[in-house]
Amino acid sequence: MRLFFEIARRSFQRALTYRAATLAGMVTNLFFGVIRASVLIALYGEADSVNGLSLQGAVTYAALSQAIIAYLNIFGWFGLMMNVHSGDVAQDLLKPMSFYRFWLAQDFGRAWANLLLRSLSIMLIYSLFWSLAYPQSLEQWFYMLISLLLSWWLNFSWQFLVNLTAFWVPNARGIGRFAFFLSMALSGLYMPIRLFPEWLQKICYFSPFPHILNSPLEIYLGVVQGQESLVLIAMQAIWIVLLIILIHVILRLGLRRLVILGG
């Protein structure tokens, strides 16, 4: 565990060094958040609440979903894929640590740097212009934080799984883009899942993706409460376990195929 946090600490520091890029990314998140919120406000029109989501809740949803984009790295991650292509993966495999945990530790540091630096600043700026909703109780804050942590873990595991295709396909970037786009859309980044028609919501919940974004946000907004929050958190945990099992099976098959060329 000490090794895990040591790796995380270093990648945390690394993530803090790119200040100009962070700022530019933040401006972009803020801008898209304003547009998404405007679209939701215009769609709501006279309605105060639609399917359990209040107008204020919808605006907060737009703000929050933009704020945690960088924390989750939801647009996609190709790090492992690139290392398989370049052969650097050989060095990763020599590390005295499980392959998955090594990458997980790195992403843990990156995620927290972004959460503390970017997500909080974005929410602070939005809160100056809009009246946002906040969790009403300590319990709700607590559930939200747990769920947020799990949503990062779930998203990372999914992205790791997608990256494993690089062991089979020489140029897997197209597959990756496709897969990440699917998870992004079904996670509720574009629209709160709750506003989808019932049939589409059902399809979304057959996948792990709503638990990447929609679930922690609904807990934050108090759309789901108490017992229901726990059910969502349990679902997140189950999906993480399933994905990790899948990762280890596929990783074993992939490593058997892997040939590193010296050089």
Added chain:
Amino acid sequence: MKGFGINLWRYLKLYGLLLGAQLRSQMSYRSSFFLDLLSTAFITLIEFGTLAVVFERFNNIKGWTLGEVAFLYGLVEISFSLMDMVFSGFDPPFFGQGIRKGSFDLLRLRPLPLILQIFASDFPLRRLGRLALGIGIFALALNLNPIEWTLAKILYLPWVILGMVCFFGGLFIIGAAFTFWTVEGLEALNIFTYGGSFLISYPMHIYPDWLRFSFSYIVPAIFLNYYPALYFLNKEDPFNLPAFAPFLAPWVGLGVLVVALKIWAWGLRHYHSTGS
């Protein structure tokens, strides 16, 4: 004048040749190409799809129906994907790479017009997927709310698309020109290219005043799509601008492109190689 005509013809032929080489190299990985084609189409489909399905609950967005929003959305998708193919050589992240690696200096040594070579340096054919979806969304728009076509409307439509192609192409060129100084691309410019195209995919009257003002009078994007759409759909102008406002689209686009080329020429004069 005669010499100019011959030169232009020669350059067009050269552009065609260089482009042909580009496309052949893209087609050499056929399965990867088709997957890319599919995924770009799919991305557009899902993005528009999520909007379309929530209309089931809401019916309209501040008075505009799904068909009317699809009109805006489809036109932007068509124009942006066309632009993205033609002007891709200027796409700042791609162009900046050439500056960093020094391959841009190589282009300057060749006895061919620089701009021609940059235009021919990249032409991502996979954007055809997005173009096809854009046409599909536009067709849906025409299906959902039939337009009373007049000769003037039919003649004007291509100019609206041209306006947007020039506008966003101009922004790409400005972004590329910035890399003469910054070397790294200017990420904040994405707000105007990707953010701008996203913004004008929705009716402009849904935005807060400060945002709409900025995109009317600082960056005049409101005239590219929203005002032409008012004209095509016979809708009332909520902001009471003069009656010629819907017809500014090509002028705004060409204006931005001309300004961009001026900035480009100016940047080029001040350019020093990175020396790598």
